[in-house]
Amino acid sequence: MKGYFAIVNPAAGGGRCGRIAAKTLDYLRTQGIEIEAVQTRGAGEATVLAREAYAGGYRNFLAGGGDGTSYEVINGLFPLAGGQPKPALGFLPLGTGNSFLRDFTSNGLNHALEAIVTGRSRPCDVLRLTHRDGMLYYINLLSVGFTAEAGELTNRRFKRFGEAGYLLAILLCWMRLHFPVFPLRLDGANELDQRPCTYLTFSNSQYTGGQLMIAPSADTADGLIEMTRVGPIGRWDFARTFPKIFTGAHMTHPLVSRTATRRVDFELSALIDVMIDGEVLRCQPVSIDVLPLALDVIV
Numbered sequence: 531m532k533g534y535f536a537i538v539n540p541a542a543g544g545g546r547c548g549r550i551a552a553k554t555l556d557y558l559r560t561q562g563i564e565i566e567a568v569q570t571r572g573a574g575e576a577t578v579l580a581r582e583a584y585a586g587g588y589r590n591f592l593a594g595g596g597d598g599t600s601y602e603v604i605n606g607l608f609p610l611a612g613g614q615p616k617p618a619l620g621f622l623p624l625g626t627g628n629s630f631l632r633d634f635t636s637n638g639l640n641h642a643l644e645a646i647v648t649g650r651s652r653p654c655d656v657l658r659l660t661h662r663d664g665m666l667y668y669i670n671l672l673s674v675g676f677t678a679e680a681g682e683l684t685n686r687r688f689k690r691f692g693e694a695g696y697l698l699a700i701l702l703c704w705m706r707l708h709f710p711v712f713p714l715r716l717d718g719a720n721e722l723d724q725r726p727c728t729y730l731t732f733s734n735s736q737y738t739g740g741q742l743m744i745a746p747s748a749d750t751a752d753g754l755i756e757m758t759r760v761g762p763i764g765r766w767d768f769a770r771t772f773p774k775i776f777t778g779a780h781m782t783h784p785l786v787s788r789t790a791t792r793r794v795d796f797e798l799s800a801l802i803d804v805m806i807d808g809e810v811l812r813c814q815p816v817s818i819d820v821l822p823l824a825l826d827v828i829v
Contacts, residue, residue: 533564534563534564534588536567539569539625540569542595543624547594551622554624576599584611591618592646593620604825612824620828629807635829642829654734655754657669659804663813668806669750671731671733671734673806674802675710675727676729677744696739704765710727711726717793722797729760730759731758732755756788757790760785761785794818
């Protein structure tokens with residue numbers, strides 16, 4: 531078994547990761563942690579680096595950056611990973627969102643470093659999106675509708691402002707609020723759900739966007755997809771309800787509901803915006819399912 535393979539995105543967190551990562555890795559080395567570190571130079575490179583390192587025998591990985599870096603690393607490990615020992619992923623939370631860690635701590639970097647030094651880990655589900663042109667894997671959240679539209683606008687216009695940029699995008703999307711339909715079936719049900727909604731999320735963990743507790747009942751190791759549905763809520767009602775998402779209290783609204791499921795099958799006829807672990811893409815989703823406890827997370 532080799533040591534850790536660290537993949538660092540120096541641009542994450544508005545460049546903060548590039549300024550701090552080397553010192554952070556040096557600290558871990560003084561604690562006896564063997565680390566080979568590489569920096570990414572562009573989008574998608576972390577996936578290639580993780581895939582090559584896994585094929586070369588590495589099973590312990592560190593993602594230096596935000597949720598987007600972890601997402602790319604996960605997609606380098608899967609679908610190659612599947613046997614024993616499972617891959618393990620630790621975090622250097624030096625990016626903008628770092629949402630996944632919020633399920634376990636509000637003291638991101640210090641908590642993450644302690645977990646790496648002490649070898650503290652726990653099993654974690656990995657969720658798999660099958661779309662018309664391939665597969666993607668994630669450990670945090672996939673969303674469609676309002677949240678994906680806000681994520682797309684954030685990445686296109688406001689990424690440099692961090693969490694404030696996401697909130698600004700939410701405000702602009704609120705001004706043109708609409709209620710799309712995403713036909714789907716849960717766990718192979720006969721009935722096709724075609725209810726209009728504001729947004730749908732399919733979560734593995736509780737948080738998104740840094741501090742938004744969008745799925746308070748989600749459990750990263752229960753073998754289930756936590757689906758949150760927000761129905762066709764009015765603009766001003768939405769404005770009153772949205773601030774409650776920081777504590778999970780939005781779930782008390784009569785138009786907000788949750789369902790735990792093992793599989794989601796879509797019947798979509800066109801490409802849509804999909805936000806997956808903070809990254810936004812256009813694709814045609816076919817299904818979401820769970821790889822139970824396929825990953826160890828060092829938290």
